């Protein structure tokens with residue numbers, strides 16, 4: 422017996438095939454997947470080690486039953502003004518979960534709806550709108566094999582999006598890496614250009630003068646090194662401008678590709694970005710928000726301005742720093758127990774298929790939202806399964822990588838920037854984010870070596886940022902995190 426599904430970690434979206442013979446399970450890369458053609462990085466290869474080994478798995482809702490937990494939530498949602506309530510979603514959720522959460526927010530009148538995708542994606546969304554008139558991703562992974570030059574800027578793809586980097590290395594393209602440190606990607610590139618922090622705009626503006634850029638079919642690939650800075654939108658636009666000026670756009674092998682972080686960061690980017698005047702980080706800093714429902718993410722670990730929220734509700738599959746701080750914890754199905762879709766970096770819809778029953782009393786995220794919606798008297802939340810939701814979403818999955826777009830040059834000024842503190846938490850090849858899942862794999866734990874150079878930047882930066890806060894080291898990642 423074998424099942425096909427999709428890796429739940431990064432925005433590459435590798436297909437995997439799981440087979441079972443008696444009590445023995447086997448996991449391999451899906452050779453038929455157009456994304457990875459059978460390749461998997463070490464995180465994907467060790468996914469089965471994270472199943473059944475989680476001593477912190479959440480299996481029962483707070484107060485001991487779903488009826489009691491939902492009743493408590495009804496009380497919270499009906500005694501607060503709507504603008505005091507927020508839903509904070511995640512790129513780990515499936516399209517169906519995001520759709521139902523947004524439908525619920527609209528039906529109940531909650532404007533404060535965001536996803537953690539906003540943190541890394543918003544600059545790209547705005548830049549795309551300025552350049553193309555819409556948030557369009559006009560390239561695909563196939564373009565990697567059609568490019569003559571591949572510029573990797575602000576991205577350690579070799580560690581963070583390994584299968585995309587494998588494609589890049591398998592291609593015949595000349596690979597140029599631009600970064601502030603000699604990352605794994607830099608070491609494997611044909612040309613490494615080291616820039617000082619905050620000086621990359623000068624280099625981006627000069628790209629149209631570089632032979633390796635202007636006279637070749639060039640594909641640029643970037644991630645958070647570009648998008649998490651004070652003028653990130655300008656940087657992305659400057660990069661797109663360089664492609665427009667050299668004609669390196671809207672042709673096979675040419676264009677600009679943002680590597681999305683989480684498996685469904687793209688879906689969350691489309692569904693949950695900018696629905697209110699508050700930003701995602703403001704949800705956790707403003708006193709306006711009294712009740713917040715966090716689904717599938719760990720802001721106590723990751724939000725530098727997290728403050729104690731009065732009524733914190735958290736849906737997750739395992740114990741995290743955020744669930745430890747929560748008033749209500751709702752156990753959700755893990756990756757192996759959920760059905761639905763994700764959308765990867767190239768905007769391809771991919772299917773996740775459950776191959777195990779829900780652990781304990783855990784439920785899919787969408788089902789929990791429906792429980793609350795029905796308890797609040799809302800109609801249209803009686804789906805039998807994820808397929809019902811997908812039908813209602815009525816998405817055209819016809820995928821067109823080459824989209825003709827309106828192109829307009831945005832006038833970019835190189836700003837003088839002084840005393841900028843680079844804030845960037847790198848991702849390790851062998852671990853995923855806060856390690857709540859990968860930290861439970863024996864192989865990955867064994868393989869994880871701390872890169873002292875990178876982590877020292879992170880710690881110093883955070884020590885400065887957290888100087889007025891009480892900080893503890895996270896159990897798995899050993900990164901500084903807020904104390905409750």
Ligand code: SF4
Nearest residue numbers: 428430431435462465
């Ligand atoms: S590259 Fe990303 S999607 Fe592919 S196996 Fe690795 S973590 Fe999973």
